[in-house]
Amino acid sequence: MKHDGRFGRYGGCYVPEILVPALEQLEAAFLEAEEDPQFGAELQELLATYAGRPTPLTRCRNLAAGTPARIYLKREDLLHGGAHKTNQVLAQGLLAKRMGKRRLIAETGAGQHGVATALAGALFGLETEIYMGADDVERQQLNVFRMELMGARVIPVTGGGRTLKDAVNEALRDWTASFPETHYLLGTAAGPHPFPTMVRQFQRVIGREARAQTLEVEGRLPDSVVACVGGGSNAIGMFSDFVPDEDVALIGVEAAGKGLNGHEHGATILRGSHGILHGTETLVLQDSDGQVADSWSISAGLDYPAVGPEHAHLKETGRASYVGVEDGDALAAFQALAQTEGIIPAFESAHALAHALELAEAATEETVIVVNLSGRGDKDMAQAVKLLKGAEA
Amino acid sequence: MSRYEEMFLRLHQRAEGAFGGFLMLGDPDVATSAALLDALVEGGADMMEVGIAFSDPVADGPVIQAAAERALGAGVRVDDCFGLIAQFRAKHPAVPVGILTYANLLAARGRERFMTDAAAAGADSILVADVPSLEAEPYAAAARAAGLDYVMIAAPNTPEPVIRRIAELSSGYTYCVARAGVTGTRDRLALDHDQLFGLLREAGAPPPVLGFGISTPDQVGEALASGAAGVIAGSALVRLGADADGLRELVLAMKAATALPGSQEEQHGRFA
Ligand SMILES: Cc1ncc(COP(=O)(O)O)c(C=O)c1O
Numbered sequence: 161m162k163h164d165g166r167f168g169r170y171g172g173c174y175v176p177e178i179l180v181p182a183l184e185q186l187e188a189a190f191l192e193a194e195e196d197p198q199f200g201a202e203l204q205e206l207l208a209t210y211a212g213r214p215t216p217l218t219r220c221r222n223l224a225a226g227t228p229a230r231i232y233l234k235r236e237d238l239l240h241g242g243a244h245k246t247n248q249v250l251a252q253g254l255l256a257k258r259m260g261k262r263r264l265i266a267e268t269g270a271g272q273h274g275v276a277t278a279l280a281g282a283l284f285g286l287e288t289e290i291y292m293g294a295d296d297v298e299r300q301q302l303n304v305f306r307m308e309l310m311g312a313r314v315i316p317v318t319g320g321g322r323t324l325k326d327a328v329n330e331a332l333r334d335w336t337a338s339f340p341e342t343h344y345l346l347g348t349a350a351g352p353h354p355f356p357t358m359v360r361q362f363q364r365v366i367g368r369e370a371r372a373q374t375l376e377v378e379g380r381l382p383d384s385v386v387a388c389v390g391g392g393s394n395a396i397g398m399f400s401d402f403v404p405d406e407d408v409a410l411i412g413v414e415a416a417g418k419g420l421n422g423h424e425h426g427a428t429i430l431r432g433s434h435g436i437l438h439g440t441e442t443l444v445l446q447d448s449d450g451q452v453a454d455s456w457s458i459s460a461g462l463d464y465p466a467v468g469p470e471h472a473h474l475k476e477t478g479r480a481s482y483v484g485v486e487d488g489d490a491l492a493a494f495q496a497l498a499q500t501e502g503i504i505p506a507f508e509s510a511h512a513l514a515h516a517l518e519l520a521e522a523a524t525e526e527t528v529i530v531v532n533l534s535g536r537g538d539k540d541m542a543q544a545v546k547l548l549k550g551a552e553a
Numbered sequence: 554m555s556r557y558e559e560m561f562l563r564l565h566q567r568a569e570g571a572f573g574g575f576l577m578l579g580d581p582d583v584a585t586s587a588a589l590l591d592a593l594v595e596g597g598a599d600m601m602e603v604g605i606a607f608s609d610p611v612a613d614g615p616v617i618q619a620a621a622e623r624a625l626g627a628g629v630r631v632d633d634c635f636g637l638i639a640q641f642r643a644k645h646p647a648v649p650v651g652i653l654t655y656a657n658l659l660a661a662r663g664r665e666r667f668m669t670d671a672a673a674a675g676a677d678s679i680l681v682a683d684v685p686s687l688e689a690e691p692y693a694a695a696a697r698a699a700g701l702d703y704v705m706i707a708a709p710n711t712p713e714p715v716i717r718r719i720a721e722l723s724s725g726y727t728y729c730v731a732r733a734g735v736t737g738t739r740d741r742l743a744l745d746h747d748q749l750f751g752l753l754r755e756a757g758a759p760p761p762v763l764g765f766g767i768s769t770p771d772q773v774g775e776a777l778a779s780g781a782a783g784v785i786a787g788s789a790l791v792r793l794g795a796d797a798d799g800l801r802e803l804v805l806a807m808k809a810a811t812a813l814p815g816s817q818e819e820q821h822g823r824f825a
Pocket of ligand 1 (some may be wrong): 393
């Protein structure tokens with residue numbers, strides 16, 4: 161390896177020795193691609209003509225009316241595929257081709273990253289297999305069908321807790337034996353080096369655009385930048401270009417689920433402890449022996465018991481701060497955006513929005529808040545019907 | 554001399570390879586697990602590999618994953634595992650015991666404390682499945698400080714610089730894997746290990762013991778013939794469940810296959 165993949169004391173590359181050659185090859189290919197103008201041009205073309213970049217920055221006209229805050233939405237929900245995930249699956253797909261791989265594997269929770277990987281597999285002509293917890297397969301039939309429609313095969317994972325973290329385990333096991341012809345398209349800025357760095361680099365287009373767009377409309381940088389944190393990819397993509405702007409507050413929003421005082425949440429940074437999971441040293445929800453706990457969130461994308469190592473580091477250095485938003489508040493923000501702006505956000509993104517609303521309501525002077533609207537809510541409709549109609553009935 | 558060195562010397566004098574058995578501690582519960590460990594020794598196992606269960610065992614195939622789930626499902630804690638090792642050590646003073654586990658359990662307890670507690674329980678070595686040579690230095694140092702041998706994994710695809718790191722950092726034995734992939738039984742072993750064993754020997758690495766996929770007496774013989782100083786059977790034993798008699802018999806048959814033919818004796822001797 162050229163780099164150790166450390167962010168302060170977090171990060172690194174904790175995988176069985178036999179998998180190290182796969183990660184070395186990936187690091188080399190990534191570093192080479194970063195320097196290769198042809199790779200950059202090809203990715204740029206795909207992002208522009210296939211995915212729909214740049215995405216707009218939308219000023220909320222009604223949402224924070226009556227407060228001194230102006231809330232802007234970075235519209236990753238408008239990206240092809242419906243979420244920021246597309247940015248990095250296109251890039252990793254290109255890398256996989258470059259490395260001569262013929263097969264993609266990926267993990268997915270509710271199916272968002274699985275769908276994104278299936279799209280890349282179809283586009284690049286790569287055989288695609290998606291590991292998904294057996295319970296999630298049951299709960300997310302529609303997304304399973306979307307993946308299959310694009311030619312991917314969905315493999316239900318029956319081991320462990322049968323959810324996202326078990327799907328990651330299974331994908332890693334597959335890769336241990338298959339890496340000569342297979343690329344593991346990991347879905348977030350977590351996992352062993354080089355994934356956290358690579359996924360950040362492929363997602364930082366979000367913050368680069370948002371920064372320039374804010375400067376253009378406001379003539380200045382925002383006061384706060386807010387993004388939800390599951391594994392951390394949309395947040396790190398949003399934060400990275402703002403990190404040197406010390407006056408810009410960077411706020412990551414974790415799923416506080418049913419409350420931070422209980423066990424049903426996904427607030428790894430707020431409630432986790434130092435550990436090593438899925439190849440990286442980071443914060444982990446776990447018991448005192450180090451057995452990893454089950455996380456919980458209304459939004460599947462935030463339901464992960466670890467977090468990308470760079471967030472653990474940004475928290476430790478104080479450059480970013482992290483807060484929790486409970487299921488109910490996220491759901492309220494989800495409805496509020498739909499009703500006041502005509503935009504239906506993903507449940508994940510609604511967490512970030514809920515915190516932005518809190519900031520707006522607490523503001524006593526003019527303030528500019530940029531929220532990463534990481535995805536659209538179509539995928540959450542069935543659950544929303546259950547939660548909202550069920551509650552009314 | 555360490556228990557591993559004593560064992561390899563003893564076996565060398567008897568012209569035998571080492572047979573190691575792997576079981577998950579606390580599978581299916583603490584009391585049964587203790588009896589199964591004894592059955593391994595009764596069957597003739599020369600060394601023990603014991604797993605301390607982790608909730609997310611990425612290096613393990615279905616059989617050992619299921620064993621970890623059973624142990625955790627039975628409420629087995631890390632302290633119970635150290636208790637089992639201590640109990641085993643009291644009964645079998647000469648049999649080396651190696652711990653196989655995952656980095657997060659060390660992170661949770663504190664790496665140094667985990668190693669110290671393991672040594673105090675009577676363990677001889679530790680192998681952390683998800684710590685590759687890149688990250689191994691502080692682990693090897695902590696093991697050494699606690700008086701444990703630090704065991705590392707080498708595979709046919711392990712490049713030479715890593716082999717040299719293994720030689721530098723590890724002791725006890727070198728855990729060689731038969732091929733890429735996770736633990737589990739295999740119908741056939743890929744026996745292109747001559748080169749790996751050669752590299753290990755040149756680098757001065759600890760004796761190679763072949764694991765991952767050893768499930769029949771024939772495979773034991775083949776592995777030793779290819780130059781291994783010993784073998785470890787894991788999934789093949791674990792899948793017998795709580796059948797202590799079956800376990801004893803299988804170990805007996807595999808151990809019987811560790812007798813070295815004359816020509817191998819010399820080759821083996823270079824590691825002893
Ligand atoms: C729309 C959306 N936002 C956010 C996330 C959380 O992932 P990350 O923290 O990697 O951005 C997901 C994950 O599936 C998602 O689908």
